[in-house]
Each structure stands twice: as structure tokens, then as C-alpha cells.
Amino acid sequence: MTNQTVKIGVLALQGAVSEHLRSLERAGAEAVSVKRTEQLDGLDGLVIPGGESTTIGKLMRKYGFIERVREFSEAGRPIFGTCAGLIVLAKEIEGQEEPHLGLMDMKVARNAFGRQRESFETDLPIKGIEQPVRAVFIRAPLIREIGEGVEVLATYNEEMVTAREGHLLVSSFHPELTDDYRLHEYFAGMVREFKSGAAKG
């Protein structure tokens, strides 16, 4: 089962794309960058990377990614959002009228720690991963409120920073900036589970 190959896309409109591609490959997945909506076809999972959420959101709207990624999600295909990707996935963004994808049942705050001088790294225990993960927070968002179906996987100073809702996974830090790819392995596991389930069904 673990040897099953999965193909995971990284949304490549803006942000830390190559780092995610590298981490996914090290986690045993086939990784491709996605710049056009038709490149979503044939993918088993998708990563929405860190970057500037306003830029990524605008370009997603412009090129028809909002509808297409919602369809991708409706089919149960796993999506992993890091930092800006977390914001893009959220149903509600503090101080902003419109969400981007609005898929995950949570309310998030952008730049919740402050400006760049408040950015930091720390060892973060994550549920489902044995040893703490080195977590890099850069102008990071926080999850302020969650719906019933959302499970919190990690907190930092009692604030929610990693969570999962079924096939959706988010972290407010950047697992792609270190050589520790266990969170990518966790996500690749979700994608494998989906793929084997889909094959059976």
C-alpha cells in the first residue's frame, strides 16, 4: 500500500513552489507544478504553498482556479495549504469580506503574529507525528475559530496552527522550508488513502 505512487500538484502561481516539490518528492510522491487549470486533471492531491495570499487569490480568480479547485475538493481529493495556502482555503478571513476558496470550516487571521520582525522558528509537537517538527513561522496566520468537523493537530501558545478537516490539511507554518518532510509524508498518506479508497469504490 505504501508503495502506491501518488501524483501531487503544487499550485505555482506565486510563492515557495520548488521547496514543496522537493519535500513531496522526498516524501515519496510524484510532484508537479500547476500553473493552468487543465494541469489539475490526473492529480491525486494538491498543495497550495506559502506566498502572498492576496496575490495567489487574485491570480486564482483570474485564471478560473477557484471553481476548478472546489470541484477537485468535492471529489474528495486531498488539499494541503501552508501559510498563504491556509488563508486561501479558509471559509472566513478576519477583516475581509470575501474568502478565496472558502472550503475549510474555520476563521483565520492574516499576519496574526505581527510583522516580519515577529517571525520565528520553533519545535512544534504535532498530533500523529512522533517527534516535534521544526516549524518556521513567517508573517504567519492563525486559526481563530473552527467548525465541528475540524480537528486541531497542533497549537503554539494555545493558538491553533495546524488542523485537518477530512481531506483538507492546513498549517500556518512552512514545513517546506526545512529538511524535515514528515508533514509532507502525513499528507502523502492522506492522498494514498484517498486513492486506494477511490480505486475500491
Add this chain to the structure above:
Amino acid sequence: MEAGTSRVKRGMAEMQKGGVIMDVMNAEQAKIAEAAGATAVMALERVPSDIRAAGGVARMADPTIVEEVMKVVSIPVMAKARIGHYVEAKVLESLGVDYIDESEVLTPADEVFHIDKQEFTIPFVCGAKDLGEALRRIGEGASMLRTKGEPGTGNIVEAVRHMRLINGQIRRVKNLSKDELYAEAKNLGVSYEVLLDIHQHGKLPVVNFAAGGVATPADAALMMHLGADGVFVGSGIFKSDNPEKFARAIVEATTHYDDYRLIAEVSKNLGAPMKGIDIKQLAPSERMQDRGW
């Protein structure tokens, strides 16, 4: 918990990749830039072409402008300090800007030493026109690089020269034998250790953006094609006829730099870009790229 580590500082620049960082002179321009999809703005008192026209000594912007810009946008705000001007950089850090550009666009404050950037919590971007400069800046603690180009000219030729030179030098270093690296380190004026890192990885340890002369969407795309991680646009946007449309076009051309039909589409009816300057017409004293060492 550790703040200001090199991973945190370099990581911030990684998040800018594939993006466009735009020069803005006031809150209104900053809002236009953010709405157009800029990944960051550079808050300035004057854009490079105006600095060039005005002459005299160019310094750090009035903190009022920097603060106004920080107040109205949610994207990162950068600001420029003079080369070697430790106090201007500390002042900008105290204001809470997200990135400092130790920039040759301003008049250098020190003709020997650049700022020791290691000790700052916030990251620095510096210009470079060859691999030696790039690695000296990294050695001093720069977390991001950009080509110097020739700012305020609307002429891409120098940015192209610098990007090609740096990437060509990296390829050369990668292919040297290990014992040849010592002499090459001496030639480039850099430490053996940083050069060894380039030799082993075949790339810079920080992102390298294009800057200095980007005036059209096609210019931005050309720099991405040549291997830039992203683009700084200085005078190009707010010196053009229709800044809003122009800014959006440059953002799209940077993302889809290899989609020529899209670049054709966004380049239609943009109005006049900024007026350019032939580099050969510049007197040596007017060349900003020769500032810094």
C-alpha cells in the same frame, strides 16, 4: 523560539518568489500595487528616475511615508537605506518594515563597508552585478539578492547583463575542481566556504530577483526566463500612463513568463511605458550600479 534566524530571514524572501515587488511613493500608490497583485511594496520618497533627475544626495525616505504605506497594505513593506548607513537601517527596523534594501539607488554613506546585516532581526536585500558581489553581500548577512541593473533608466540591458553574468559564473564554479576553488575565491574576492557552497549546490543559497530597468511586461518575463526568482519594478509602474493596468500586466507576465500569447494579451493598449535612457548616454558618475563593491 528563535526570531531573526537565517532560515526565517531567507524564508521570507522565498515567499516572494514568482512575485512582483513595486516601488510606491505614497499610500494611494501602495493600495494600487496591492490591488494589482504585488507581493510586496518598496516605500520610497522618490522613484529612481526622479532621483536621477533631481541629482544631489538621495537618502532614506521620510518615516512618515513608510508608516503611511505600512498602515494601508497587508502585504510586506520594504524600504531603502543607503549603503553602509547603519543608523538608517536601524531606524527602518524600529519602524517595523519587513525588509530593508541596502541600495545603490541612494547615495552611499560608506565607500568601504556595507552594513553588517547579520545582527539585524529583519532581513536585507542587496544588489549585485556579479557573483563576487553577490557572495560578499551574503557573507555580510543579506537574505535576498537582486541584480543592480541600471535603476531609473527603463532599460533592461544592464539587468540582463548582471543576471547572465551571475548565472554563468555559478555554472563555472560548479564545474571547477575542488583545488581550483581556492584561486577562484581569491579572484572573486569571497571566502572559500561560501564558494564551496556554490560549487556543491550549483545555486545561490538565497533568492535572486531582477531589478533595475524593468519597464514592460515582456521585460519582466525576459528576466524570469533568464532565471530570476521574481521582479522588482521601480519607476516602471508609476511613471507609465496607466499604472493600475500596467501593474496588473507585469504581475501576470511574471507568473506566466513562458506563455507568450498571454503576454501579448496583457501588453495590449498599455499606453506609453516610462521614457527610457540609453546606458551609453550616462556619464560614469551617473551610473548607480557602480556604487557598492
